[in-house]
Amino acid sequence: MGHIILHVSDDTLKDMTNDYQPYQTKTPQHAVFQAKKNGVTITAYRSKKVMFQGQNPELEADRWQSTKTQASTKKTVNQHDYMPDESLYGQNTIGSDETGTGDYFGPMTVCSCYVTKDQIALLKELGVKDSKNLNDETIQTLAKTILQLEIPYSLVILHNEKYNRLQKKGWSQGKMKTMLHHTAITKLLKKITPIKPDGIIIDQFATPNVYIKHLQSERKTLPVGTYFVTKAESHAISVACASILARYSFVKEMDKLSKKAGFTLPKGASSKVDQAASYLVKKQGYDSLNHFAKTHFKNTEKIAAYLRK
Incomplete structure (x- = not known):
């Protein structure tokens, strides 16, 4: 070894x-x-x-060896180059956020929203904020309000079958998220043409260096004026809107999967999820997990223990 x-x-x-x-x-x-x-x-x-x-x-070390080498020999990608001035949060921006990444059951969903500076005050007054601080009922209400306001958005859903296929192909979850964000943002930019946003804000899940590296591996480039912000949904209303619509879509997809399963599938990746997964396997077999779950999560390994009980 x-x-x-x-x-x-x-x-x-x-x-x-x-x-x-x-x-x-x-x-x-x-x-x-x-x-x-x-x-x-x-x-x-x-x-x-x-x-x-x-x-x-x-197999694994080389992935990070190249990142390390690039970081030590190139200084073109600097975190600070992709941090916006706070004044951007009050301008016309595209915000992009994702959900479902830590959930065993259900897809990954990414949404990008375009919000003008004239809409910011109203959206704040309506209670638009980080979806992580909202329950599903409130998210549903706010999502419908955002849709009624006809705020331009683009939603991309990565269903489990394709997620599992990409994962077996060697794609990390980080790369999947990168390409989903890129797809959503690109579609939204086309949708609002000829309007050009003052900036594009992505809720940061990777350093700009790694994000750009993922794009380059698929021969894509970062749109001009893109910024990465940690907990961006608490700073930019456009990201908060995207967060809510992404979560709203995820909840709807979970409802669909629950109907197919014949019982309510729990969110997250806890022991309750392990129990639910073992029950699902009893009903529909191991092959069904490819449709319902992200099969490389540790939860899959724990199913056997529950089945023996």
């Missing part, structure tokens, strides 16, 4: 933590996380050293 050790930057360590989240196992002492993917065990330490162990550790 071979091993490779990399010393990574803070940004790369954050990206790795997010990227390997679905594959994480029990974290050893003094480690940030431990994960297992493609037969390779990845252990990230607080010292920012990351060890890759397995028969072919280069």
